[in-house]
Amino acid sequence: MSNERLIYLPLGGAGEIGMNAYVYGYGRPGEERLILVDLGVAFPDMDTTPGVDLIFADITWLEERKDRLEALLITHAHEDHVGAVGHLYERLGAPKIYARPFTANIARGKLAEYGVGDNAVTVANVWPEQIQLGPFRVGFLPISHSIPESSGLVIDSPEGRVIHTGDFKLDETPLVGEAFDEALWREVASTGVRALVCDSTNVFSGHAGRSEAVVGPEITRLVNSSTGMFVATTFASNVARVKTLADAGVAAGRSICLLGRAMRRMIEASIKTGVLSDFPTVVSPEDAKNIPRENLMLIVTGSQGERRAASAQLSRGKHMGLTLKEGDTFLFSSKTIPGNEKEVIRIINSFSELGVDVVDDSSGLYHVSGHANRPDLERMQDIVNPQIVVPMHGEHRHLREHTKLAEQKRRKGVLAVNGTMVSLSGNAPEVVDYVETGRTYLDGSVQIGALDGIIRDRIRMALNGHVTVTVVLDEEDEPLGDPWCDLMGLPELGRSRAPLQEVLEEDLSQFLNRAGQATLSDDDKIEEALRRVIRQSANDEIGKKPEVTVVVSRLT
């Protein structure tokens, strides 16, 4: 037997939905040549990552082996697959990048923010063309999803063929982009497939997925029955949906205006790369102001309630000179991603206050998912007929359920979360290593580790407030004047109804008067002691123990 092996190692995306980053390797253990599939972001929230801008997979393992990295392949242009390309490009040693034209266009935009030129990304042709990458030959196999030019990857190695689905649905009428071509997939699989590494997002959805084509007639009906201004939001990257919305608007005699940079960016990229050829002419916001509202349709960003996106701006009042009012209609042609409910509901209530009728996603009429549902996942297994099924792109519950589904269908299922290195060689898949993984935060312009304690400190300040204590000590370690406090994020008055600041300062003074030389002469001791005084005293007064910064100034 050869002692070379084929490995699969998710660094991100297996155990969460977001920040996809999947490594494949082939070679002797520890010397495998590597390819990376996708390099996406996840999004922060106030609960766990306040102030953070973006979240990436911790790619340290790969960075330390960048000399073995043959290339980065990008399956499609969703942020959770392409969003980190610019931010991590240099750390990975500026690898070759391959993507289809539309995806390449978006990836190049990401790289340009870091001054990296367009030639960093090579435009890939579709199957049957294959790219030789060390021991791998990789082909881009078109598949339908909620963004143009999504691709599965056919990854051939001396150990056989792996199919990495990317994000997908089985849509035979996707309106924009290629329809799912079952015959082509069957043909690709006909030579035998060792492993199907497969999207798991919708494994809990029991009915077969619906085509993008089904929402058009419903949206058209809704637009036709609306009298005031019609505003619709969807995911900016769902170009087919944006087109469906625009077509419905035009059919109803409305001018179309796109609001939101991401929306315009995606439509431009689609037109430029030829995936979208007959998008209606749009009007600018300036011109839109002068169009009677019953003849106007806005298609806007912010379907997830993002505060700075167009939907939220419109819900708060005038935006780009446009104002919604009684009799207007606002459509969410989107689903609310778990965790975003409050923001979306906030917008709906703001529109309600303006008298705008909101049509949300609860009817299911105006949105279809871009991911394969459970019966579609079964169908994909039947088409590809792999020996092994490796669920990816899902939280633990999705991966587990998808693994069970594979086993029900009498295939080998492998539950491999981030950091699990699986050998796909030999008779059965085998976990051969656990690699340290985690999250990297883009915080302002700096990349920090999730476990650096920086965010923990911020969360503590948010929960507990902050007190700065200042003490000046003279050459003899005697306090010079009284200590004082500066409070931030804390109430002015506590239990005793005296100003909290005064109470704290009084307690500090009393402590310093009692404190001995041993404490006063030692910075660590005095800091620790003053911190304790503040926390105890504040807890008595306001039932809260603040974070404390102690500043000891010594005159020497």
Added chain:
Amino acid sequence: MSNERLIYLPLGGAGEIGMNAYVYGYGRPGEERLILVDLGVAFPDMDTTPGVDLIFADITWLEERKDRLEALLITHAHEDHVGAVGHLYERLGAPKIYARPFTANIARGKLAEYGVGDNAVTVANVWPEQIQLGPFRVGFLPISHSIPESSGLVIDSPEGRVIHTGDFKLDETPLVGEAFDEALWREVASTGVRALVCDSTNVFSGHAGRSEAVVGPEITRLVNSSTGMFVATTFASNVARVKTLADAGVAAGRSICLLGRAMRRMIEASIKTGVLSDFPTVVSPEDAKNIPRENLMLIVTGSQGERRAASAQLSRGKHMGLTLKEGDTFLFSSKTIPGNEKEVIRIINSFSELGVDVVDDSSGLYHVSGHANRPDLERMQDIVNPQIVVPMHGEHRHLREHTKLAEQKRRKGVLAVNGTMVSLSGNAPEVVDYVETGRTYLDGSVQIGALDGIIRDRIRMALNGHVTVTVVLDEEDEPLGDPWCDLMGLPELGRSRAPLQEVLEEDLSQFLNRAGQATLSDDDKIEEALRRVIRQSANDEIGKKPEVTVVVSRLT
């Protein structure tokens, strides 16, 4: 005409779901005698209220008129109706409180935390008994909901009869507590009803509500088909559901163990007040440890993913000596309240990692809502036949939709959000005043105002981090030594790869060397200038502008 009037004024609960507090008044304008219906809490979140413990309606308006307050009436024992009773009791001048026995038991517990004795709450009998409260006569009219002894209120005044529904559903088989008695409600309404002030929570649910009785058989089937330990969570106050779960467990030969203080408190209160008479014997967690897992059922708190509740604790590993594992089943017999999705999903994934099978609320089989759906609201209008419908207990979108529904049924609908004083006198309802309302935060042991800026400062620290700057100036306003910085919640290294602290201190030094006497001698000027230096310098280094506390120590 009399110049006395009947007024309705929501202080909380109308424009949000939570912190219910509804004022009714009767008398000459500005001299109305007042009653308050419910005094509940809302729950904080990290996004908008970090560190806050509870949220109440701002009752300042009522506090300033407490001499006119006849009584507080509590419709039922949910936290959003009774939760603030202890916290606000003294501020309202220790009003008389009326509630039915179970609700009174819970309210007394809230008051006891503030040292208020049981006699503060008078136990009310149900209709046809009425309580004379100044110009009002008020009766408690039983209605079904997801907690025992929920009541509507019949509020009679010289201007006629108002029916305040409280939270309700039309359940003829509620298992615990009174069934909805349509004949009784018809009879009460038969003399004519001026206004129906009505729960709006489920106005967007198009199908008629389902009875509590429908979930029992489904739960029993599920428990019977489970082989390992069975754990179920629901709202602690949903006593009927807890009983249904327990009965299903007993029927399947399992011992029942309740985990979570709130759960045990509710069951105790139910038994003590006679609303629950045949609850199965339970075992303690200590005894549960020794019972074979296939013979054990846990009923636990934490259906919303609350971090410290039993569900979350179990998902993280051993809790009270009990550990879940492969083959066990965990049932959410509850719905996830919008905003809690992430926490619930986190728990589900943790259970998935343990190999526990989770049954969530997606099937709809194991939970029914406690609120009236749209057809039920219509039926209620038909039964009560009021002149006016005043939607309450809902966000703006619910109130608006419910108002429309009333108008579709050719009644007068009044959309009155918090602070809107509506006169229900005369021929048509009329908004007669807008009262300043808002939110009060319980923060540790202190009540603070939502607009005090305290929470805003905490959020800013969470988003931006915090820097303390210390400068010591001598008698001549000259810097004594170098300024220094303490950082909290900020990265150590920035763009220049030098420690951020050193870069900031260097920039401060340079600034101070250049600064003139006019700046150095003026505390405000120097603070403002140093803050600007820090924010600018940090922004260059890390792309973030921290919050800054400047401490200037002057030797005088």
